[in-house]
Amino acid sequence: MTLEDFGLGLRSQHFPEILGDDPISTDGVDWFQILSENFIDVGGPPMRSMMAVRERFPIVMHGVSMSIGSTDLLDMEYLQGLNALADKVQPVQISDHLCWTVAHGVNMHDLLPLPMTEETVDHVATRVRQVQDVLGRRFILENTSTYVTFEEDEMMEWEFISEICACADCDILLDVNNIYVSAFNHGFSADAYLAGIPKALVKQIHLAGHEHNGDHIIDTHDAPIPKDVLDLYVKAIQRLGHIPTMIERDANIPPFAELVRELQGVRSIAEGGQ
Numbered sequence: 545m546t547l548e549d550f551g552l553g554l555r556s557q558h559f560p561e562i563l564g565d566d567p568i569s570t571d572g573v574d575w576f577q578i579l580s581e582n583f584i585d586v587g588g589p590p591m592r593s594m595m596a597v598r599e600r601f602p603i604v605m606h607g608v609s610m611s612i613g614s615t616d617l618l619d620m621e622y623l624q625g626l627n628a629l630a631d632k633v634q635p636v637q638i639s640d641h642l643c644w645t646v647a648h649g650v651n652m653h654d655l656l657p658l659p660m661t662e663e664t665v666d667h668v669a670t671r672v673r674q675v676q677d678v679l680g681r682r683f684i685l686e687n688t689s690t691y692v693t694f695e696e697d698e699m700m701e702w703e704f705i706s707e708i709c710a711c712a713d714c715d716i717l718l719d720v721n722n723i724y725v726s727a728f729n730h731g732f733s734a735d736a737y738l739a740g741i742p743k744a745l746v747k748q749i750h751l752a753g754h755e756h757n758g759d760h761i762i763d764t765h766d767a768p769i770p771k772d773v774l775d776l777y778v779k780a781i782q783r784l785g786h787i788p789t790m791i792e793r794d795a796n797i798p799p800f801a802e803l804v805r806e807l808q809g810v811r812s813i814a815e816g817g818q
């Protein structure tokens with residue numbers, strides 16, 4: 545199955561609209577993203593509702609706890625849980641972030657940056673191949689927002705993620721908001737980032753809002769997508785062509801109808817911008 549067009553993150557408070565009888569309420573929503581950790585080893589009503597959504601819509605799985613960049617061994621228990629969930633959900637795609645979150649067994653629940661070196665490329669690519677072996681599926685890595693860089697960095701971020709995904713034979717989830725945030729925070733060109741990403745590997749795009757604090761931006765996912773991010777999205781699809789796109793909203797979550805309207809706006813922009 546391939547992923548079509550436009551999606552939203554699945555939120556339990558929106559189950560009534562999504563699973564109700566009024567097709568208008570999901571008009572223009574082609575698929576949903578679930579947060580993998582919310583459904584690993586989970587049963588009962590949340591799982592039943594999610595699987596009811598799965599009967600009507602394609603699902604992608606998106607994780608935050610794989611810690612692909614960590615020097616701890618990969619958490620096989622987590623991976624087996626992820627694999628069991630994937631067997632049940634049969635997602636169109638499975639992704640997590642190019643970052644580290646765990647050290648000495650402690651999950652910091654933050655998507656922390658990696659030194660962008662050849663050594664890290666080899667390290668992460670090896671681990672992605674291990675993940676793909678366990679899952680028996682192609683894996684997708686997402687660029688994160690970052691706030692610090694390392695003196696050891698040997699390459700730009702777009703080179704880093706491209707090299708890892710080429711070495712590991714995996715795909716890229718391009719978060720356009722994260723490119724915008726990191727470009728502003730570190731003073732690099734977002735246009736150069738887009739130009740440096742191998743088109744064939746990009747399988748999904750994320751859009752989100754952020755918090756602009758004047759001299760730095762925090763990636764908060766708590767607001768509508770700002771115009772500057774939408775402008776960068778237009779440039780992204782002009783270069784990459786049509787890529788399945790979703791809105792991430794993780795805080796200040798509005799009524800479902802508001803997100804559907806925002807997604808319909810993204811669709812109009814995409815159709816006008818290509």
Ligand SMILES: [Fe+2]
Binds near residue numbers: 686792
């Ligand atoms: Fe994202």
